[in-house]
Amino acid sequence: MKSRLTDRQKNQIATRNKAPDLTLGPGTVITHHGTELIIETADGHLLRATARRTLGALTTGDRVGWRTGEDQREIIEQLHPRSNTLIRPDTHGKLRLMAANIDQVLIVLAPIPWMNPNIVEQAIVATLDLPATPIILLNKIDNLGSIDRQDRQQIEATLQLWQAQDIEILRVSAHTGEGIAELRTRLADRISMMIGLSGVGKTSLARSITSQAATAAIKALSTHSQEGQHTTRHSTLFRLDHLPGGLIDAPGVRDFAVAARSPLAIDRAFPDILKLAQGCRFNNCSHNQEPNCAVLAALADGQLDARRFENYQTLKRDRSQSPNRS
Numbered sequence: 001m002k003s004r005l006t007d008r009q010k011n012q013i014a015t016r017n018k019a020p021d022l023t024l025g026p027g028t029v030i031t032h033h034g035t036e037l038i039i040e041t042a043d044g045h046l047l048r049a050t051a052r053r054t055l056g057a058l059t060t061g062d063r064v065g066w067r068t069g070e071d072q073r074e075i076i077e078q079l080h081p082r083s084n085t086l087i088r089p090d091t092h093g094k095l096r097l098m099a100a101n102i103d104q105v106l107i108v109l110a111p112i113p114w115m116n117p118n119i120v121e122q123a124i125v126a127t128l129d130l131p132a133t134p135i136i137l138l139n140k141i142d143n144l145g146s147i148d149r150q151d152r153q154q155i156e157a158t159l160q161l162w163q164a165q166d167i168e169i170l171r172v173s174a175h176t177g178e179g180i181a182e183l184r185t186r187l188a189d190r191i192s193m194m195i196g197l198s199g200v201g202k203t204s205l206a207r208s209i210t211s212q213a214a215t216a217a218i219k220a221l222s223t224h225s226q227e228g229q230h231t232t233r234h235s236t237l238f239r240l241d242h243l244p245g246g247l248i249d250a251p252g253v254r255d256f257a258v259a260a261r262s263p264l265a266i267d268r269a270f271p272d273i274l275k276l277a278q279g280c281r282f283n284n285c286s287h288n289q290e291p292n293c294a295v296l297a298a299l300a301d302g303q304l305d306a307r308r309f310e311n312y313q314t315l316k317r318d319r320s321q322s323p324n325r326s
């Protein structure tokens, strides 16, 4: 049987034989602005650096080997193998690296602006696809009292739906500090990345969680941050205080439409539907019109949320229609 390698596998093979060069200093990419990168050295210092062109695009979270050149400037010579990369299309549809080596994705929501639940589920699929652990963070809970009662109930019902599928939900407020201590404990020992709409409070959360983000030492190192705007333009890794681990603040996103997805990740994001499908008469049931379909039966009696089911079908369909995905 002829087997085709996925890009991920090719990448793994290409990097597997490259042992770290011990003459180089180990570092982690903290952020980048065009060709200028900021790296963190093994002893926690932040340095400006540029990378060898042959390394291709580097991104926040990349582990690298660097040295000081004859002109006293730091050069990144080696990129260590990545455990994963989060890739998103930019506004022109070009695929861009958002971050690498992520253990956990915090999907940040707020009562306002509220994210379409279909997109939250896309983000859950994209996270499981990395693979990484998704956590849903509802920020601005101090605002819940001032929104429409119906909207509040809708938010709560949607969160319950995900909680029932074993997705951890944390309710926090960057403004009052509620839930922040508990959130901190969830960040220890791993690299977590925040994603969410612009304005949900990702940067505010980063500031309430880490003193590095609060003091913005990284901003001071960068020459391109004087934009006079609050909206985040570049992903940045902040180290936690007194704990190993880090938190990546990222620019706001609108969707996760083109992120590569495996069918396995889609099924893992919808365990409720997978479980129901075991009761279908045909084991290849598409849950469209087959007789004795347990999924359609659950929909009819309200046991399965119609929006959630439609989103599952759309994700499956979009995947099977797009080429070059394995």
Ligand SMILES: Nc1nc2c(ncn2[C@@H]2O[C@H](COP(=O)(O)OP(=O)(O)OP(=O)(O)O)[C@@H](O)[C@H]2O)c(=O)[nH]1
Pocket: 139, 140, 141, 142, 143, 172, 173, 174, 175, 176, 196, 197, 198, 199, 200, 201, 202, 203, 204, 205, 230, 231, 232, 233, 250, 251, 252, 253
């Ligand atoms: N009431 C309330 N407002 C908050 C909270 N967290 C953030 N905000 C406000 O929400 C607005 C947006 O916050 P940011 O932290 O810049 O949001 P962001 O997600 O980083 O936005 P982008 O960088 O554009 O993606 C600011 O006016 C914050 O003061 C919160 O917990 N409660």
Ligand SMILES: [Mg+2]
Pocket: 202, 203, 204, 230, 231, 232, 249, 250, 251, 252
């Ligand atoms: Mg921000």
Ligand SMILES: [Zn+2]
Pocket: 277, 280, 281, 285, 286, 287, 288, 290, 292, 293, 294, 295, 296
């Ligand atoms: Zn079925």
